[in-house]
Amino acid sequence: MLTWSCLNFGFSYFALLHLPSLNQHIANRCQSVNGEKRKQSSRNVLDNASNLLTSLVSGANLGSMPIAEGAVTNLFDRPLFFFSLYDWFLEHGSVYKLAFGPKAFVVxxxxxxxxxxxxENTFSYDKGVLAVILEPIMGKGLIPADLETWKQRRRVLAPGFHTSYLEAMVQLFTSCSEGTVLKVNELLEGEGRDGQKSVELNLEAEFSNLALDIIGLDVFNYDFGSVTNESPVIKAVYGTLFEAEHRSTFYIPYWKFPLARWIVPRQRKFQDDLKVINTCLDGLIRNAKESRQETDVEKLQQRDYSNLKDASLLRFLVDM
Structure with missing residues (x-):
């Protein structure tokens, strides 16, 4: 999913840039699980039919843009995050069309x-499939909203991103990143013990956990603790993300049928995951409202955010 991927990239870059110890360990001691041998997806009749249908539905080449074709059968056993976008980048260059599932994307x-x-050309593009996929999760929230709704919501949020808040968030980024570094260092220090010859570390999963912890504290003042634990809320968050990926690459939107949410097991799980998340968020919002200290925006921005017990964006919006 685009939004989550962008967050992952930002937090990953921050951690690697500002925490050289982790950077050095990863550069010297961690290897890709696949190593030098990158697996090539085997194609079958379903994959070829899928790519042909995608080409017919989404149009032909965009000028001279190269086309990378994904194997739709790969969706059956692993999330979309793990597809080899980097491999296609090496093969096709920095701009290419990815024909995959019901949609074709420009990467x-x-x-x-x-x-x-x-x-420079922001408003020439709509959010397309992103808005459709996120609608059951976020409604018309800031991320999937149309332009007019986005302008209204963004205007409300803008005062919250002031200098003191951003400085406090940099400290938060550092603190959370150091927790990930500590976890990685402990794994590396255990290398060689009890006959363990190497350490396999899924960096994408680690950075996803780091991103979730930062978002929880930054926006809601809620510590997911996902770097070290896996709570029901964390499982629900990732469950909704995987369902969003599934919907983005499936031809028939069967989940729109009224009975699907009760008949289809994965749709029942999706509804259960949403219930867990909404219960958690409703509780956080309710607690914030109960301790509300309303004041004007200028005074809110003058708070000492480096020493506040709750410096979250939710607290700012509730008190505003």
Whole structure:
């Protein structure tokens, strides 16, 4: 999912840039699980039919843009996050079209093109499948909202991102990142003990946990503790993300049928996961409202956020 991927990239970059000990260990001692041999997806009739249907539905080549074709059968046993976007980058370059499932995506890793899309030509693109996928999870929240709704919501949130808050969040980023570094160092120090010859570390999962912990404390003043534990809330969060991935690459939106949420096991699980998340968030919002100390925006921005027990964005919005 795009939003989660962007958060992962940002937190991953922050940790690697500012925490050289982790960077050095990873560079010197961690190896890819696949090693030098990258697995090539075997294609079958279903994959070929899927790619043909995708091409017919989503259109032909975009100029001279190269096309990377994914094997739809890979979706049956692993999440979309783990597809080899980097392999396709090496094969096709920094801008390519990914024909996969019911949609075709343009994958961009060129900084100049990314700047053109995100900064210079922002409003020429809609959120497309992202808004559709996230609607059951976030409704018309800030991330999946249409432009007009986004402008209204963003205007409300903007005062919360002031200098003192951002400085406090940098400290929070560092503190959470150090927890991940400690975990990695403990794993590396255990290498060689009890006959253990090597350490396998799923960095994507670790950075996802780190991102979740930062978001929880930053936005809600809630410590998921996902770097070291796996609570029902954490399982529910990842369950909803995997369901969103599933929906983004499935041809028939069967989940829209009224009875699907009760008949289909994975849809029942999705509804259960949403209930766990909403119960948790409703409780956090209720607690914040009960301890509300309403004041004007200027005084809120003058608070000493480095010493506040609750410096979250939720606290700012409730007190505003």
């Amino acid at each position: 961009v890793s060129d900084p100049i093109v990314a700047r053109r899309i995100l900064r």
